[in-house]
Amino acid sequence: MDRISSTRPRPLSPNIQIYRPQLTSVLSIANRITGVALSVCAIGLVGWLVAAARGPRAYSWFQGVIGAWPVQILLLIATFAFFLHLCGGIRHLVWDSVRGFELRQIYSSGWAVVAASVLLTLATWFLSLTIGRVV
Amino acid sequence: MDRYRFLSPLSRASGLGSAKAGFTHWWAERITAIALVPLTVWFAASLIAHSGSDYQAFIAWAGAPVTTVLMILLLLGLFWHMALGLQVVIEDYVHGEAKLWALLAMRFLCVGLPIVGILAALSIAFGKSAPL
Amino acid sequence: MVKTDALIIESSDQVPRRTLFKRFPIPRNFGVSPGSSVERGRNWPAPANATRIKAFDIYRYDPDQKKNPRLDTFEVDLDDCGPMVLDALIWIKSRVDPTLTFRRSCREGVCGSCAMNIDGGNWLACTRFIEETQTPARIYPLANMRIIKDLVPDLTHVFAQYEMVEPWLQSKTAAPERERLQAPEDRAALDGYYECILCFCCTSGCPSHWWNGDRFLGPAALLQAWRWLTDSRDEAAGDRLDKLEDPFRLYRCHTILNCTRTCPKGLNPGKAIAEIKKLVAKRHG
Known part of the structure; x- marks a missing residue:
């Protein structure tokens, strides 16, 4: 049985304030943050479709907003968020099949997700910038 | 007075019992994730291919039947x-x-949002005036 | 000595030699209730004749004083002290401050009593070398627990959660004359799960248990749940799954895997929980 103290409640020992950030927890919270960020992007996707449906003027206004450099930086971050969530999600699907749970596999798949996300982000932007210039 | 601390430890831990649910949510999250892998990759590739193209070229792509179907699937999977x-x-x-x-x-x-998006995709496909 | 610079951690006893961040970049008392915030305590200098000195920052809380927890710094004479973190704690208790309170028993990693947070990770004080710790070594009680005194956490709730998975053999078939037989491969299915010593390093290191520990059972209890689900002699799998299948009890596990990273026995609670989820899926389809 619980001993009921008659004085003040017991303090809660620190958790996130002291726990060492590890690849496990950092990638998990990253998957969550990118998921929320991509949810905001999904709202933008609907806005973009509506602008396209309304006609050339609305569409070019929307394209103008997207073309502004602060929005371009946000889009670069969103691209990275997309690939991190995509690769991290595939890693989770593998875990759901009860594979890849050895620590060595957890860490190597984790770093692979980070590396793949950086490379895919760079490749995407390189391709879209070069195609945009050629076409 | 904090009444919660007079509960027995087992009463606190067991709470309202098991909901005998949660699998459907977990499973649907995985199904939609699997569907979104090809759909989002297709969408990203299309965006790369159409970066810098003008409105006419864009509408020609966005209004094609294949695009419309895939776009609707993307919206459904994404928002789910x-x-x-x-x-x-x-x-x-x-x-x-x-x-x-x-x-x-x-x-x-x-x-609400995917319905708006699907209407927009359909109106691009059928060349109707916009829903909004 | 398992201090490492490697990016790939291969076993849970490896300690990073240096880390980019020792803690998450958030305010030190972020989200902490007023009575739980940790204040700066006092310094306890080493004896004058000590030559090899190491500092330990240790969480202190005295329920008899109406004061907040504090962080004291102790200087330990390494030449007068055994090699493990537990030895340092015992040295402090016998030479410097007899009121320093902690649990310990076996001093060889089989009882689980001295589980605490060392340099930001949960581990047993008796199996962590002082040489593996940072300077100053940061010693806190197990994370996210109600604290009785100093490094002694109140484990009532996590043991109640352990009790909820009914960790005993359940069988309706009349007990046999002699032992219940098992195929060797069925016995092998228990390996990696039955060895749990209930130190609660994993549950205390699980962020999902930090935020929803009142309803999420946590990795330690769920590993035990799997240990009985996978036991070929047990006949209650259906009832066990009924009690587990819940958005919070089981599915609040988001496969963060801090549990597997921290287990001092090298067990794999994350994998055990994935096995339970797979079993539930199997039952549904």
């Missing part, structure tokens, strides 16, 4: 997955009455 994911995020961090309101607002958005 998003509703499931955001539900867990809200349940994790928001407690008390605020949780109910946050879940309500999130669910309304995740039902």
Whole structure:
């Protein structure tokens, strides 16, 4: 049985304030943050479709907003968020099949997700910038 | 007086018992995730291919039947997955009455927004004037 | 000595030699209730004749004083002290401050009593070398627990959660005359799960249990749940799954895997929980 103290409640020992950030927890919270960020992007996707449906003027206004450099930086971050969530999600699907749970596999798949996300982000932007210039 | 601390440890831990649910949510999150892998990759590749193209070229692509079907599937999968994911995020961090309101607002958005998006995709496909 | 610079951690006893962040970049008392915030305590200098000195920052809480927890710094004479973190704690208790309170028993990693947070990770004080710690070594009680005194956490709730998975053999078939037989491969299915010593390093290191520990059972209890689900002699799998299948009890596990990273026995609670989820899926389809 619980001993009921008659004085003040017991303090809660620190958790996130002291726990060492590890690849496990950092990638998990990253998957969550990118998921929320991509949810905001999904709202933008609907806005973009509506602008396209309304006609050339609305569409070019929307394209103008997207073309502004602060929005371009946000889009670069969103691209990275997309690939991190995509690769991290595939890693989770593998875990759901009860594979890849050895620590060595957890860490190597984790770093692979980070590396793949950086490379895919760079490749995407390189391709879209070069195609945009050629076409 | 904090009445909670007079509960027995087992009473606190068992709470209202098992909901005997949660699998459907977990499973749907995985199904939509699997569907979104090809759909989002297709969408990203299309965006790369059309960066810098003008409105006519863009509409020609966006109004094609294949694009419309894939776009509708993307919107459905995306917002379904998003509703499931955001539900867990809200349940994790928001407690008390605020949780109910946050879940309500999130669910309304995740039902309303894809409908708007699908209407827009259809009106591009059929060349009708825009729904909004 | 398992201090490492490697990016790939291969076993849970490896300690990073240096880390980019020792803690998450958030305010030190972020989200902490007023009575739980940790204040700066006092310094306890080493004896004057000590030559090899190492500092330990240790969480202190005295329920008899109406004061907040504090962080004391102790200087330990390494030449007068055994090699493990537990030795340092015992040295402090016998030479410097007899009121320093902690649990310990076996001093060889089989009882689980001295589980605490060392340099930001949960581990047993008796199996962590002082040489593996940072300077100053940061010693806190197990994370996210109600604290009785100093490094002694109140484990009532996590043991109640352990009790909820009914960690005993359940069988309706009349007990046999002699032992219940098992195929060797069925016995092998328990390996990696039955060895749990209930130190609760994993549950205390699980962020999902930090935020929803009142309803999420946590990795330690769920590993035990799997240990009985996978036991070929047990006949209650259906009832066990009924009690587990819940958005919070089981599915609040988001496969963060801090549990597997921290287990001092090298067990794999994350994998056990994935096995339970797979079993539930199997039952549904």
